Amino acid sequence: xxxxxxxxxxxxxxxxxxxxxxxxxxxxxxxxxxxxxxxxxxxxxxxxxxxxxxxxxxxxxxxxxxxxxxxxxxxxxxxxxxxxxxxxxxxxxxxxxxxxxxxxxxxxxxxxxxxxxxxxxxxxxxxxxxxxxxxxxxxxxxxx
Numbered sequence: 001x002x003x004x005x006x007x008x009x010x011x012x013x014x015x016x017x018x019x020x021x022x023x024x025x026x027x028x029x030x031x032x033x034x035x036x037x038x039x040x041x042x043x044x045x046x047x048x049x050x051x052x053x054x055x056x057x058x059x060x061x062x063x064x065x066x067x068x069x070x071x072x073x074x075x076x077x078x079x080x081x082x083x084x085x086x087x088x089x090x091x092x093x094x095x096x097x098x099x100x101x102x103x104x105x106x107x108x109x110x111x112x113x114x115x116x117x118x119x120x121x122x123x124x125x126x127x128x129x130x131x132x133x134x135x136x137x138x139x140x141x142x143x144x
Contacts, residue, residue, distance in 0.1 A: 008128040011038045011056040011064040012121065015045040015079070019109035019116040020067045027117065037121065045069065045106075046079025046086075053090040053104050057136055063103045063128035067117060070108040080108055099135055103128065 014020035020027070020039075027033065038061075042048060045068025056064045066087055074080040083106060091101030105124060109116040 006129060006133060007036055008062040008125060008133070009036055009038070009060055010121070010124055010128065011040060011061045012067060012117075012124075013040045013042055013045070013048055013052060013064065014067045014117075015069055016041050016043060017074075017111075018045070018067050018069050019111045019113065022111050023115070023117045033121070036125070044074070044079035045108075046074070046082035048083055048086050050086055050090040050093055053087075054093065057094070057099055057103070057134055060134075060137060062134045062137065063105075063124055063131070065105045065107060065120065065124050067120065068106065068108050070110050073110075083108075100131065103131060103134065 012020070020041075027039065038056075040052075045066055048066055053064050066083055068074070068080045068083050071080055087104060087106040090104050093101075094104060095101040105120075105127075107116075107120040109120065
C-alpha cells in the first residue's frame with residue numbers, strides 16, 4: 001500500500017456463537033486483514049459495554065463493530081437485544097465527544113449465510129476509509 005494511503009485500524013467485537021465463529025479459521029489465516037483488524041471474541045454480544053468501544057478508540061482504532069447473533073437466535077436469549085442498546089449508547093457518546101457515532105456499528109449475522117463476517121468487515125473498512133482517521137489519532141496521522 002502506498003505511503004500516503006490511509007489504512008484504517010478496526011476492532012471487531014465478535015460473539016463466539018455468531019457468523020464470525022464459522023469463519024474464524026479463515027479470518028485468522030488472513031494476514032493482510034489482521035494487519036488492520038483486531039478481533040476481540042466475546043461469549044455473547046450482550047456482554048459488550050459502551051466503555052469497550054471508547055477504549056478501542058483511545059487505543060488507536062479508527063472504527064469498531066460488534067458481530068452478534070440475529071434475533072431471535074441468541075444463545076443467551078436476549079444478549080443481542082442488550083447489544084443493540086449498548087451500541088446505541090456508544091454511538092451517542094462518540095457523537096458527544098466529537099469522534100462520531102458513525103464509526104461504530106452492530107451487525108446481527110445469521111451463521112448460515114456464507115461470508116457474512118467478511119462482507120460486514122469490508123463495509124466497515126470502506127466506511128472508515130471514507131471518514132478518514134479517528135480524530136484521536138493525532139490529527140489524522142497515518143497508521144503503519
